Amino acid sequence: MVLREQQPSASRGWIRFTAGMLLGLYGLLIIRLGYWQLLRGPELAAQAAASRTRTITQPALRGSILDRSGRVLAQSRMVKTVWADPQQVRDPEAVADRLSAVLGIPAPRIRELLTGPGQFAYIKRKVTDAEAAQVQALIDQGQVPGVYLMDEPQRVYPNGALAAHVLGFTGIEDQGLAGLEAYYDHLLRPRPGKMEVETTSDGSPVDPRQVVPERPGADLHTTLDLTVQSIVEAELERTVRESQALRGGVIVMDVDTGEILAMAAYPDFSPDDYGSDPTLWRNWLVTDPISPGSIFKPLTAAAALEEGIVDLNTEFVDEAGYIEVQGVKLWNWNRMGTGRGTLATLLEQSSNVGFAQLALALGAERFYRWMDIFNLTRRTGIDLPGEAVGVRPARPTDLDLATMGFGQTATETPVQILAAINAIANSGRWVQPHLVRTVVDPTTGETREVRPVTRPVISPETARELWALLESVVSRGTAQGARVEGYRVAGKTGTATKYDAAGREIPGRYIASFVGFAPADRPEVSVLILLDEPQAER
Numbered sequence: 001m002v003l004r005e006q007q008p009s010a011s012r013g014w015i016r017f018t019a020g021m022l023l024g025l026y027g028l029l030i031i032r033l034g035y036w037q038l039l040r041g042p043e044l045a046a047q048a049a050a051s052r053t054r055t056i057t058q059p060a061l062r063g064s065i066l067d068r069s070g071r072v073l074a075q076s077r078m079v080k081t082v083w084a085d086p087q088q089v090r091d092p093e094a095v096a097d098r099l100s101a102v103l104g105i106p107a108p109r110i111r112e113l114l115t116g117p118g119q120f121a122y123i124k125r126k127v128t129d130a131e132a133a134q135v136q137a138l139i140d141q142g143q144v145p146g147v148y149l150m151d152e153p154q155r156v157y158p159n160g161a162l163a164a165h166v167l168g169f170t171g172i173e174d175q176g177l178a179g180l181e182a183y184y185d186h187l188l189r190p191r192p193g194k195m196e197v198e199t200t201s202d203g204s205p206v207d208p209r210q211v212v213p214e215r216p217g218a219d220l221h222t223t224l225d226l227t228v229q230s231i232v233e234a235e236l237e238r239t240v241r242e243s244q245a246l247r248g249g250v251i252v253m254d255v256d257t258g259e260i261l262a263m264a265a266y267p268d269f270s271p272d273d274y275g276s277d278p279t280l281w282r283n284w285l286v287t288d289p290i291s292p293g294s295i296f297k298p299l300t301a302a303a304a305l306e307e308g309i310v311d312l313n314t315e316f317v318d319e320a321g322y323i324e325v326q327g328v329k330l331w332n333w334n335r336m337g338t339g340r341g342t343l344a345t346l347l348e349q350s351s352n353v354g355f356a357q358l359a360l361a362l363g364a365e366r367f368y369r370w371m372d373i374f375n376l377t378r379r380t381g382i383d384l385p386g387e388a389v390g391v392r393p394a395r396p397t398d399l400d401l402a403t404m405g406f407g408q409t410a411t412e413t414p415v416q417i418l419a420a421i422n423a424i425a426n427s428g429r430w431v432q433p434h435l436v437r438t439v440v441d442p443t444t445g446e447t448r449e450v451r452p453v454t455r456p457v458i459s460p461e462t463a464r465e466l467w468a469l470l471e472s473v474v475s476r477g478t479a480q481g482a483r484v485e486g487y488r489v490a491g492k493t494g495t496a497t498k499y500d501a502a503g504r505e506i507p508g509r510y511i512a513s514f515v516g517f518a519p520a521d522r523p524e525v526s527v528l529i530l531l532d533e534p535q536a537e538r
Contacts, residue, residue, distance in 0.1 A: 059153050060190035062174055063217030065167060065181075067226040068259075068437065072158055074167050074181070074271070076174070079154045080132035082123040088146030089114045095144045099123060102134045114146075123147070125172060126154050153190075155181075157271040163229050165283040166222075166263050166384070166435060169271040178274075178281050180435060182385045184220055187439055191215040221438045223259035228252060232262040240266045243534035249285045250530075251418050251433075255523045258422070258431035258452045260382075286382060289390040289411035290530075293496030294333070294350045295515040296407030298466055299420055301343060303370035304358045305462045312465060316341055316354050323353045326399045330356055333495060347469050347492065348477030352406040359405025364396050367404065373457050374420040375430055376412050381453065382433045388413055407494060418528040421515045424470075425490075425523035428463040429456050471520035482514055490523070491516020498533070509533050 065074040082103065089095055096111035103110075103124045113121045127135070138144045155170045168179020176185030193214030232250050240248040252262040269280040282288075304310045321337040322329045330352055332338070338349045346354035359367055371377055371392070379387045390412035393400045403409040412420075415433055423430040432452035439448045470490035473479045479493045494513040498506045512534050517526040 058193035058214045059151055060192050060214035061153050061216045062155065062170070062190055063188040063219045063442070065188075065220045065222060067222055067224045067229075068261075069226070070221070071226045073163060073222065073224070073226070074155060074157050076153045076155050078151045079126050079129070080135075080149045081125045081152045082127055082131075082135050082147065083150060084114055084121050084123055084147045085119045086114055086116055086121055086146070087119050090145060095147060098138055098143055099135070099147065102138070103127065103131055126152055155271075159226070160272070161268045161270045162226075162233060163224060163263070164268050164271050164274075165265045165281075165285070166224065166260075167271055168281075168385075169274045179283065179384065180220060180222070183383050184436065184439075187218040188220065190217040216442050219440045219442055220436050221440060222435050223254070223257075223261065223437050224263075224435065225261045229262040229264065233264045233266070233268070236264050236266050240531065243531055245531040245534040247284070247532045248530060249414060249528075251285055251415060251528045253418060253422055253433060253526045255422055255425045255517060255526050256431070258419070258433045258454070259437065260433055260435050261525070263435070282386070283384060285414040285530075286384050287386045287388050287413070289388055289413050290511055291408050291411055291496040291498075292417050293407040293494035293511065293513060294352075295417060295421070295492050295494035295513050295528075296412075297347060297350065297355050297405075297494075298424060298470060298492055298515075299370070299374055299376075300355050300358050300362075300367075300405045301347065301469070302374075302424060302458050302462060302466060303362055303367065305343075305465065306370075306458050307362060307366060309358065309361050310343055312343060312469075314342060316343075316346060316351075316357070318351060318353045321353070323356050323402065325356065325360075325402045326397060328399055330402055344469050344472055347473050350478045350493065355406040356402035357405075359401050360398060362405075364401050367401060368392070368396075371410070374423065375457075376410075376416055376420060380415055380419050380433050382415055383435050383450075387415070390416060407496060414528055414530060418515060418526060421528070422517070422526040423457045424463050424466050425517035425526050426463075427460045428458040429454055467520055467523070470516065474516065474520075479514065479516070482516060484518070487518050488520035489516055489518045490520035491527075 059078070061078070062076040064072060064076070067073055082099070092111050092114040096107045096114055099105070099110050100107040105124060110123060113123055124131070132149060135144070135147070136149060139147060139149070153174050155174065157167065166179055168181040169177055170181050171177050174189070176182040176188060181188065191214065232252060236248050236250050247266060249265045250262065251260065253260055263285060265283060265285055267280060269275065274281060316338070317340050318332070318337045319339065321335050322331045332352050333350055338345055338351045338354065345351070362370070376390060379389050390410060392404070392410035396404070400409050419430065419433050431454040434450060434452045436450050438450065440446070467490055470492060471488060474482050474489045474491050479491050482489055482491050492515055494515070496511040496513065498509040498511065500506055510533065512531045514529045515527070517523040
């Protein structure tokens, strides 16, 4: 009886123990759940959202390049790029075959891309509109699962090769690689936007949210005149072909402002398909120092007039046609003497003897100081990449000095030469040559003007004397071929000897040139024309 009375008590003990354990475990579970829900809940929710969210870059358009009247020289548009997520491609061989037929890429190459690591692979970037339409049809028909189209910007040059050496071109990543595209890349380049998109379990996008808005690049309003550029390029190509020259170049500048109205080099290239020959891309009017030849003589004359070494009535005598310096005979271009004459005679007949005498009279110190004044010892600062600067002897001999007086021995870039001559046309003020007038923010409309450097280099009186002297060179001197009916033109022709790597003169090889401005009595436009090794007379 005693044992029967104690059995229910033991059973109840075990029940209470078990219930206590269960309640304890339940309490611990509640505490643990509270920890995850209350303390770690926001963190876990963020991790879950992140696993369903991806950031998509939204491309923006590069800024446009326009001529001085707002006509488009370069602009961007959105085109399609074909890409794939290799993790979603179930039959790489079949998908590769279908894409190959549309895109013109070998199927094995596409198959290699479709079976690579990661979740993103470019198949073909910036496809044609027709290719994009065919790929979209395959996507819509479910024949290429895991393949997608996305937008990418493409640079377009609507005028073909026109102004190619000025505009330059961009690379596959829309980055500027040459010309204005490279120099102003930091302004033209857009800022892409960012979009956060949540995806479902099958990768379908839902609930897009823009977190960073895209910002297009700034527009460049250049100094170029599309009409003038077109005429210059057509005439330059014709002249280079007819003269059988290696290359040719032309720069047209606004005298007062330094704005480049046209800049052309031939042979040229197409910015849309610039190929692999970098010698065609280089704008040698900016990057290549040359011996200017006789087009340098107006600068020697300006220095001599400013220094008071000569005036318009100073008499020169040259009967022999040469001057001997350090045992070397320096001949006139035609090996004939000019007789008796003035500074006008020296310019009209392009006397090497006379300008050698002027350089020697100036002396090396003053001659070099005037080269510096005319900005021939440093870059002009034109807004193009790769600008070079000419060279000159560090310790010039009398022979060096004499030959520099008529444009040999020292070298300058074509843009340096024109900027210096333009100072004469601009009543004695040097002005920095430049290609961009304004930069416009397309988002805000804010406009920033480009202000070139300018400074006086010679007196207005000396400049006007040279206007008359250079007009006489065109009207009755060696530059009569530059006469234009109905216009008063001032200018100077030149022929510069070319040298080999050892410094030896190359017989029969030279650079023919003309520099001038018009109207001669009120200059508005200055021009430089160069033909490298012309073989035929025009």
